[in-house]
Amino acid sequence: MTRLYGVIGDPIAHSLSPLIHNQWMRDNDIDALYKAMQVPEGELKDALETLTRQGARGLNITLPHKQTALVLADEVGDLARRIGAANTLIRTESGGWLAENTDAPGFIHTIETADIHVAGKTVFLLGAGGSARALAIALTDLGANLTICNRTISRAEEIADNLPVRPEICTLDIGLERLAAAELVVNTVSLGHSGKALELPPGTGRTFYDISYGKAAAPTLAHAAEQDWKTMDGLGMLVAQAAFAFEHWFGMVPDMADAEARCRAVVEATT
Incomplete structure (x- = not known):
């Protein structure tokens, strides 16, 4: 049957x-x-x-x-x-x-496959939705020095309150201004198919990982590549x-x- x-x-x-x-x-x-x-x-x-x-x-x-x-x-x-x-x-x-x-282990598999090591590294997580909750736990368990950036601080605080090591919290605007300090940026902010892109500083070879893919991720990933970020989309995590x-x-x-x-x-x- x-x-x-x-x-x-x-x-x-x-x-x-x-x-x-x-x-x-x-x-x-x-x-x-x-x-x-x-x-x-x-x-x-x-x-x-x-x-x-x-x-x-x-x-x-x-x-x-x-x-x-x-x-x-x-x-x-x-x-x-x-x-x-x-x-x-x-x-x-x-x-x-x-x-x-399986979102958290799926994410971990992709960064390990890409030979990205986050223990002791400065990682900025953009957004505080359901996917961000899983990724925040994964990054904290791996020993990252995590900063969660979200438009609504209270939603970021809800995630932080449930982590074994409390991350730094800031608004999305402030986080984007501070990305020059990040060794890895993980974006969970969805811009849909609006064609808009997050404004990023020069990446100098660091990794920008957008968990979206296709049209939803294309504008931001294209901008990130132009700014010399190494880019990853979310297809690997989906699989x-x-x-x-x-x-x-x-x-x-x-x-x-x-x-x-x-x-x-x-x-x-x-x-």
């Missing part, structure tokens, strides 16, 4: 997750189907009840449901609890849902977090390099 997996979010039509997971399932001879499922905010509980009855075995969770998924889960993994959000649900033997978070979710479901880590190449071809064709 074909097992059901999928990603829940709103909007969701743009998601590359079905492309990634269905190919991995074919590559590994797994009889399963992965679907994108649009679920409006406030309707996750009903959706999970329906999917449970349909026999769904695993789900990815994206905006705006990551915090709600944590609340609705029957069990919660340690990392998801620390982050306060879940992006992966796994059916348990008892029939409930176990909440996990890595998917791979670690796949590992939770099937007990194996799939081929990330091939999946990233396929995703990049799709993104470049539409950018």
Whole structure:
């Protein structure tokens, strides 16, 4: 019997997750189907009840449901609890849902693959949304000297209050003025498809990592490259977090390099 997996979010039509997971399932001879499922905010509980009855075995969770998924889960993994959000649900033997978070390990995989070492380094994290919460924990656990920069200070403070080592906090405007001191900049501020770019100082070969990709990241990454920053986009993190979710479901880590190449071809064709 074909097992059901999928990603829940709103909007969701743009998601590359079905492309990634269905190919991995074919590559590994797994009889399963992965679907994108649009679920409006406030309707996750009903959706999970329906999917449970349909026999769904695993789900990815994206905006705006990551915090709600944590609340609705029957069990919660340690990392998801620390982050306060879940992006992966796994059916348990008892029939409930176990909440996990693979955003943080996905991010760590990408910087380690790029041979970026953050222990003792000055790292600026731009933004304080759900993704920033996961990245702040990852960077703190790796020993970075972290500064969180956000337009609304109170949201940055909420993240800082839950970290084992309290980072420095500043407004986004002040943070952008201070980027010359950063050895790594991680941007979670979404400018969407407006064509606007963050104004950056000269990078002198340091790394600017934008967790967006495609059209949403293109203006800022192009400007960063012009300012002599080494640039990274978020496709690698997208694939890595998917791979670690796949590992939770099937007990194996799939081929990330091939999946990233396929995703990049799709993104470049539409950018």
